[in-house]
Amino acid sequence: MHLLRAFLALVALLAGAASARAHEVRPAFLEIVARPDGKADVTWKQPSIGMLVVPLRPRISGGLIDGRAHRVETATNFEIRHWDGVDLGPQGLDGREVRVDGLDQTITDTLLLIHLPDGDEESRVLTPGEPAMTIDAHAGAAVPAYLVLGVEHILTGVDHLLFVFGLLLLSSGWRQLLRTITAFTVAHSITLALTALKLMTLDPALVEAMVAWSILFLAVELVRKQRGADGLTQRQPWLVAFGFGLLHGAAFAGALKQIGLPQGNIPASLFLFNLGVEIGQLLFVAAVMAALWGLKRLRWPAATPRIAWTAASYAIGSFSFFWFLERLHAVIDFA
Numbered sequence: 001m002h003l004l005r006a007f008l009a010l011v012a013l014l015a016g017a018a019s020a021r022a023h024e025v026r027p028a029f030l031e032i033v034a035r036p037d038g039k040a041d042v043t044w045k046q047p048s049i050g051m052l053v054v055p056l057r058p059r060i061s062g063g064l065i066d067g068r069a070h071r072v073e074t075a076t077n078f079e080i081r082h083w084d085g086v087d088l089g090p091q092g093l094d095g096r097e098v099r100v101d102g103l104d105q106t107i108t109d110t111l112l113l114i115h116l117p118d119g120d121e122e123s124r125v126l127t128p129g130e131p132a133m134t135i136d137a138h139a140g141a142a143v144p145a146y147l148v149l150g151v152e153h154i155l156t157g158v159d160h161l162l163f164v165f166g167l168l169l170l171s172s173g174w175r176q177l178l179r180t181i182t183a184f185t186v187a188h189s190i191t192l193a194l195t196a197l198k199l200m201t202l203d204p205a206l207v208e209a210m211v212a213w214s215i216l217f218l219a220v221e222l223v224r225k226q227r228g229a230d231g232l233t234q235r236q237p238w239l240v241a242f243g244f245g246l247l248h249g250a251a252f253a254g255a256l257k258q259i260g261l262p263q264g265n266i267p268a269s270l271f272l273f274n275l276g277v278e279i280g281q282l283l284f285v286a287a288v289m290a291a292l293w294g295l296k297r298l299r300w301p302a303a304t305p306r307i308a309w310t311a312a313s314y315a316i317g318s319f320s321f322f323w324f325l326e327r328l329h330a331v332i333d334f335a
Contacts, residue, residue, distance in 0.1 A: 027125070027149065028100065028110040030058050034093050034117045035085075042083040044069070047108060054108060057101040064088070064096075092117075099132035109152065111145055125149060146269045150276020153252065154284070159211060159323060160248055161284055162316055166218035168288055169312065170225065170237045181285060183238035187245025188252060189274055195253035196270050204257075205331045207250045212323035214244035219317030226309055252277060 029045040042065050044058045058065060069081035093114065100110050103126060110126040114135060123145035124133050154160060167184060171177035194200040218240065221233045233240050256273060 028054070028056055028103075028108055029113070030098070030100070030110055030126075031113045031115070032060070032093065032098070033115040034088065036117050038088050038092070039085045040064075040088055040093065042086055044081045044083075045075075045078050048074075048077055048079050054106060055102045056106070056108070056110070058110075059097075059099045059101060061097040061099075062089070062091070093135045095134060095136075097132055097134050098126075100126055101131075103131035104128045109149075111149060113145070125152075144272065146272040147276040147279075150273040150278075151280040151283075152276075153273075154277045154280035157251075159215060159320070160251070162320065163211075163215050163218060163244070163248065164281060164284060165288060166215065166222060166316055167237060167241055168285065168292075169222055169309070170218065170234070170240075176237065179238040180241045181281075184241035184245040184248070185278060185281070187242040188249030188277075191246045191249030192252045192256075192274055192277075193249075193270060195250050196256045196273075197266070200250075202250050203331070204251075204254050205327065207247060207254070209324060209327035209331050210247050211244075211251050212320050212327050214247055215320035216317055216324055217244075219313050219320060222313040222316070223310070226306070226313065 028047060029043075031043045033041045033043075035041065042058075042060075044065075046056050047054050064086050065083045067083075070084045071082040073080040073082075093116065098112060098114075103110060106128060108128075110131075112124045112126055112133065114122040116122065122135065125145045125148045126133065164181075164184070167180050168177065171180045191200065195202065221229075221231075221240070224231065225234045252274075256270070
């Protein structure tokens with residue numbers, strides 16, 4: 001029964017970890033805009049849950065934003081603070097340390113975006129292990145932080161990983177798997193770009209509910225495949241991957257909406273985020289395929305693969321059904 005235990009452990013690792021935070025990647029966001037007049041506008045956006053705010057505090061060396069924020073706003077799952085016209089003094093931003101106090105006590109990352117007076121931008125993802133950085137006004141950095149965010153988004157968005165996992169099980173052979181994953185990639189890249197660029201607008205709560213439904217649909221099709229069904233889904237899984245990939249792309253764009261894209265470098269940021277999603281997805285596919293290859297080399301009773309397949313399908317279906325009801329309730333409440 002080694003295969004059964006290992007296979008169920010793989011599903012449990014994905015689905016069990018997701019029950020509390022499926023598709024919940026909400027990093028904090030700190031933006032510093034240096035103005036030609038020697039002052040800066042600072043925006044701090046941090047995650048919140050209801051009335052509770054994650055205990056984080058941004059700092060810029062020299063005490064630039066230690067005082068009370070000039071404006072405080074609230075948005076869905078975020079609190080936003082603004083410091084307007086902060087005097088940078090003769091030093092400017094160059095060489096100043098930016099730190100987020102309390103970050104090392106959380107599992108939240110912070111996207112730091114710095115706009116320099118000469119038009120250059122510097123970006124970094126501050127993490128619990130590295131909660132501070134020193135500004136280098138001459139670094140000429142691009143927007144690599146969005147690449148990191150893309151990788152993190154897909155690897156911690158367990159509902160999306162379960163969908164990809166289902167596609168792996170549904171596909172027969174390398175060629176069909178390649179077509180299926182490619183179709184999913186193309187589809188979510190399209191709607192990610194359209195939604196992030198505000199060329200298409202969808203209700204985020206409804207999108208999340210439909211993402212859960214797509215996983216439930218896939219779980220049902222996995223059971224039907226095991227029972228010998230030979231429908232269009234089983235013969236051409238890439239069609240399902242493409243159709244539902246459009247939904248998943250709109251959900252990916254939700255992360256970018258919460259953070260925002262730098263106005264001076266929207267194409268590069270969007271490209272890097274999408275590239276990060278693809279890298280994370282490929283890493284996940286490679287890891288699963290390696291695990292399944294290793295499991296096939298083990299000896300197991302003849303009935304074990306069938307039991308493992310059934311258990312995986314029903315586990316995916318159970319969690320996705322729970323997510324669908326939970327997210328549908330959010331849609332109804334919002335309406």
